[in-house]
Amino acid sequence: MILETRIVWKEPFKAVGQKIRYKPSRDIAPSENEIARLWQRFNPRCDEIPHKNGECYGLCIIEPDMHPGDAFDYVAAVGVTAFADIPEGMVADTFEGGLYAVVTRKGPIDELGATFDYYHGEWLPNSEYTCRAGAEVEFYDSRYLGNDNPESVMELWFPIRSKRELPIENRVASLFVHVSDLRRAAEWYSQLLGLPLIEERLNGGPVYWLSLPGTGIVLDSDAYNRQNPDWREEMQPLFMLAVPEIDEAYAYVVERTQVFGEIERHGSMAYFNFADSEGNSVMACWSADAGREDRLNGDSPVAAQIAGVFVDVTDMRRASGWYTDLLGLPLDEERALQAVYSVPVAKGAALLLDSNRHAQGQSFSIRCMFDTKDIQTACAYAEKQGFEFHSGIEDHGAVAFFVLKDPDGNLIMVCESRG
Structure with missing residues (x-):
C-alpha cells in the first residue's frame, strides 16, 4: 500500500555495510532472494560497526547507462557519523545528497515490486x-516490523531532478563583505584563516577576493558603486548565486522579484542584483572562471572554508518559500516553522x-560561519x-561558537560542531 509520495532534499550521508552484485528476478520473492540472504548475514554483524546513527539503508547503486x-x-548498510575501524568484509562510502522522490509504503516485503511499478509506471511519468x-x-x-508483517512501513528514496532546467544554481558562489x-x-x-596576502589582488580595484573551497569571499569597498548616482547602500549584495547563462537568469528572476538595474558585463563575467522577499540584495553572476579555487593550506585553527552564510529574516515561512521557489526546491513545511x-x-x-x-x-x-575542530584552540x-x-564562547553541547568583529564591524562566527 502506498501511503504517500513527497519530494525532499536529502543531505549527504555516510554508510557502512556489506555489498553484493544482484540480478533482479520477478521469479524469486523479495523475502527469499539474494538481498534477503544478505540481510540475514549482515544483521548479526551490525554491532561490529562503530559510530552508528540508528538509521538503516538498503542501497541500490544505479549507474547512468543501466x-x-x-x-x-546492492549494499545492506547502517548509517554512521564517521568512518573508523571498518569491519572485515564491509564497505564504507558517502552517498551524495540531492533531490529525491520519497515513496512511503506499508505491507510485507513480497509486495515491494508493486511499489516500484507505481513509481516508474505512474508517479514518475x-x-x-x-x-x-x-x-x-x-x-x-x-x-x-519485519518482512512478513502487513503493518511494516518503509521508505524508498528515488534520486530525481527537474525536467525543467532552472537558469540559477542552488549554491552560494561567494559571500560579500x-x-x-x-x-x-x-x-x-587572511590572518584569521592563516592565508598569505595576495598583493596582486590589491591593485587599485574595488574588491579583494579569497577563492575558498565551495564558497568564496569578496571583500568589496563599493568604490565604483558609489560613483553611480543611481546606486544606494541597500543595493549592497549579501551573497552571490551562480548562474550558467546570465540572460536566461535575468529573464527568470525579473518575473519573480525586483531587479536593481540591467545586466552588467565585464569581459569574463556578468551579473545583476535583485531583491529577496526581505528586501535583501542578492547577486546573480555568470563567470567564465566558475569553479576555479585557490589551493589553500591555511595555518590557522579556523578552517579556510565558509561553513554557512546567514540571511536575517522577519518572516520565516515567507522567506523559506521564496528561496525554495526561486531555486526550484521543495519547501520543508516543518522546518519552515523553526528559527x-x-x-x-x-x-x-x-x-x-x-x-x-x-x-x-x-x-x-552575523555574516557567515567558519568551522573549527577545536573551539578553545580557535x-x-x-x-x-x-x-x-x-x-x-557559547557552548551548547552539540555546538560551540564565538563571534568576532572584523575591522568594519561585520560579525563573523567561528563554530565547532560535535554532531
Missing part, C-alpha cells in the same frame, strides 16, 4: 521530474535563513592575534 533488469550493486544518477535507497526505521579599507580587511581575513531554515545547496556554504535576530529584537547581523588563536570579540 536498463531495467540489469545487475547492480506524470511528474515534473526525471531520474538522475545515484543510489536508490530503501530506508528502514522503527516503523519496519562590504568594507571601508580594502587592504586592512584583506589582511584581517533557522537551511536552504538546500548543491555544494559549498550552507544558506541559512535566520529569524533569531528578529525574534530576539537584536539589531546586529578562540585562543583569535585572542593572540588581537581580534575584537563580539561575544565569547
Whole structure:
C-alpha cells in the first residue's frame, strides 16, 4: 500500500555495510532472494560497526547507462557519523545528497515490486521530474516490523531532478563583505584563516577576493558603486548565486522579484542584483572562471572554508518559500516553522535563513560561519592575534561558537560542531 509520495532534499550521508552484485528476478520473492540472504548475514554483524546513527539503508547503486533488469550493486548498510575501524568484509562510502522522490509504503516485503511499478509506471511519468544518477535507497526505521508483517512501513528514496532546467544554481558562489579599507580587511581575513596576502589582488580595484573551497569571499569597498548616482547602500549584495547563462537568469528572476538595474558585463563575467522577499540584495553572476579555487593550506585553527552564510529574516515561512521557489526546491513545511531554515545547496556554504535576530529584537547581523575542530584552540588563536570579540564562547553541547568583529564591524562566527 502506498501511503504517500513527497519530494525532499536529502543531505549527504555516510554508510557502512556489506555489498553484493544482484540480478533482479520477478521469479524469486523479495523475502527469499539474494538481498534477503544478505540481510540475514549482515544483521548479526551490525554491532561490529562503530559510530552508528540508528538509521538503516538498503542501497541500490544505479549507474547512468543501466536498463531495467540489469545487475547492480546492492549494499545492506547502517548509517554512521564517521568512518573508523571498518569491519572485515564491509564497505564504507558517502552517498551524495540531492533531490529525491520519497515513496512511503506499508505491507510485507513480497509486495515491494508493486511499489516500484507505481513509481516508474505512474508517479514518475506524470511528474515534473526525471531520474538522475545515484543510489536508490530503501530506508528502514522503527516503523519496519519485519518482512512478513502487513503493518511494516518503509521508505524508498528515488534520486530525481527537474525536467525543467532552472537558469540559477542552488549554491552560494561567494559571500560579500562590504568594507571601508580594502587592504586592512584583506589582511584581517587572511590572518584569521592563516592565508598569505595576495598583493596582486590589491591593485587599485574595488574588491579583494579569497577563492575558498565551495564558497568564496569578496571583500568589496563599493568604490565604483558609489560613483553611480543611481546606486544606494541597500543595493549592497549579501551573497552571490551562480548562474550558467546570465540572460536566461535575468529573464527568470525579473518575473519573480525586483531587479536593481540591467545586466552588467565585464569581459569574463556578468551579473545583476535583485531583491529577496526581505528586501535583501542578492547577486546573480555568470563567470567564465566558475569553479576555479585557490589551493589553500591555511595555518590557522579556523578552517579556510565558509561553513554557512546567514540571511536575517522577519518572516520565516515567507522567506523559506521564496528561496525554495526561486531555486526550484521543495519547501520543508516543518522546518519552515523553526528559527533557522537551511536552504538546500548543491555544494559549498550552507544558506541559512535566520529569524533569531528578529525574534530576539537584536539589531546586529552575523555574516557567515567558519568551522573549527577545536573551539578553545580557535578562540585562543583569535585572542593572540588581537581580534575584537563580539561575544565569547557559547557552548551548547552539540555546538560551540564565538563571534568576532572584523575591522568594519561585520560579525563573523567561528563554530565547532560535535554532531
